Amino acid sequence: MPEVETQLLGGTANRGLVVRVGDTVRRPLRPSSTATHALLQHLERVGFSGGGNGAPTLLGVDAQGREVLSFLPGETVTPPYPDWSMTDAALDSVAQLLRRYHSAVAGFDPDTFEWAEPVPPAYVEGMVSHNDPNLDNVVFRDGVAVALIDFDLAGPGSALWDVATAIRLWAPLRPDADINDPRRGRALTRLRRFADSYGLGEADRLRLVDAAALNHVWCMDYVRRGAETGHPWFRQRWTTGEADLTDRTNHWFTTHASALRQALLS
Known part of the structure; x- marks a missing residue:
């Protein structure tokens, strides 16, 4: 019997190209594959991944030239966001998962x-960061973050x-008018809570606001360049409000920097 392929949502870059086949996921290869x-093999060796937790396991390359990864059961957070995904408990679990990943990848x-x-050279410190722990790149079970997926943007960071x-992304750090879910009005509280749950040290707290502002510029520049080179989903995203949101968020970081730092250090 031929293998049954079920299309998965995928991210912006791979939308329509990611499929599930049984207990595996098939994704396009990339220059950085x-x-x-x-990286995935390292995470498996050190015990971060395996048994459906931590990260996908690399299983090989199929006859169509696609990477084959283990399928991780659970839920990712996509609109409309379920209530459980907006809770402080879910936020805490994302921070703790990210900390475990950093320990494993060290x-x-x-x-x-x-x-x-x-990533900007000032933030390259001898570690491979995931670089895209977006809401739809974290797998949850019973409201708890258990795995990171989509390592396409991983690299020295x-x-x-x-x-x-x-x-x-998870606070989120942007104007309240652009937050249309229960997180509206709670950016400062969730910023502090994430830093506490991760266990972020004082030196990095002093740098976090500037890093987040620059991260927004870095990420949106990636989207813009994708749009300009003709990628259909990046173009759709950039031309249907992302460019304006980028400008509003950049301004928001400038006007709220002091309050953000106070929330982290008070």
Whole structure:
């Protein structure tokens, strides 16, 4: 019998190209696949992944030239966001999962590999960060974050850069008028809570607001360049409000920097 392929949502870059086949996921290969495959194999060796937890397990490449990964059962957070995903408990579990990932990846040497999207040099500190712990890249079970998926943007970075990425998306750090879920009005509270749940040290707290603001610029520049080179989903995203939201959020970071720092350090 032929294998049954069920299309998965996928992210913006791979939308329509990610499928489930039985207990596996098939995804397109990329120039950085050798690097991400080595990273996933490291995570398995050190016990971060396996048994459906932590991260997908690399299983090989199929006859169509797609990477084959283990399927991780659970839920990811996509609109309309379920109530459980907006809770403080869910936020805490994301921070704790990210901390476990950073502990697991600490011994991995990235220097001999080609990675996808370089992060600003000031935030490259000898660690391979995930770089995209978006809501739909975290697998939950029973309201608890258990695994990270989609390592396409992983590469040399730092724990601080990953925390900045995660909190920018999960707080979220943007104007209240652009938050249309129960997180509206709670950005400062959730910012502090994530830093506390992760166990972020004082030195990195002092740098976190600037890192989050720059992370937003970095991420949106990636989307803009994708749109300009003709990627259909990046173009759709950029031309249906993302460009305006980017400008509003950049301004918001400027006007709220002091309050954000106070929330982290008080």
